[in-house]
Amino acid sequence: MGAPKKQRKKYSTVLHPWQKARIEEEAILLREYGLKNKTEIYKMRSILKGFADQAKNLITSKTKQAEKERIALLNKLSNLGFITKTGNVDDVLDLSINDILDRRLQTLVYKKAMARSIGQARQFIVHEHIVLGNKIITVPSYLVPVEEENLISFIANSKLSDSDHPEREILTKKQNQQNLAKNERRKPIARL
Numbered sequence: 001m002g003a004p005k006k007q008r009k010k011y012s013t014v015l016h017p018w019q020k021a022r023i024e025e026e027a028i029l030l031r032e033y034g035l036k037n038k039t040e041i042y043k044m045r046s047i048l049k050g051f052a053d054q055a056k057n058l059i060t061s062k063t064k065q066a067e068k069e070r071i072a073l074l075n076k077l078s079n080l081g082f083i084t085k086t087g088n089v090d091d092v093l094d095l096s097i098n099d100i101l102d103r104r105l106q107t108l109v110y111k112k113a114m115a116r117s118i119g120q121a122r123q124f125i126v127h128e129h130i131v132l133g134n135k136i137i138t139v140p141s142y143l144v145p146v147e148e149e150n151l152i153s154f155i156a157n158s159k160l161s162d163s164d165h166p167e168r169e170i171l172t173k174k175q176n177q178q179n180l181a182k183n184e185r186r187k188p189i190a191r192l
Helices: 020-033 038-060 064-080 089-093 097-102 105-111 118-126 146-151 166-186
Strands: 130-132 152-154
Touching (some): 020 097, 038 064, 038 089, 038 097, 064 089, 064 146, 105 118, 105 130, 105 152, 130 146
Antiparallel strands (some): 130 152
């Protein structure tokens, strides 16, 4: 049971700390997803490992309870956007760390062009500028369900919610430039 003041770790670290390939891979993930430290990578890997272990156990068992658990796991993963509604348990084993990191609130705020950088997206979340529906979420690693993805916005009493805020103007210009670049790429090339 343990003491309530001393929480148990919810993740496992690496067994060997000095592996060059793993260190380089983690450095890329830290930069790309704007993570605070490697502990966040270890937490996401533990979540992924939990899903994979549960899927492996469900693949081998054929009981009624296993079927209920299989349906519950698939519903949970499809609601989180990791697999499609028609996916099966084998698809769970194909998930990677990037799939988990793409569903974090910090990543989605950046991809929705609400922040200039992934680090700024983290800052907006921690400083309580981002709201998810009616809930203020201050945890950048919050895994956003698919149905709540469209509810991500700035909180109403935040200065960033004003469209005339200087930061929003910069983001709007950046978004317009990206849209123009996309349209330029989509134009058909005239053949002579």
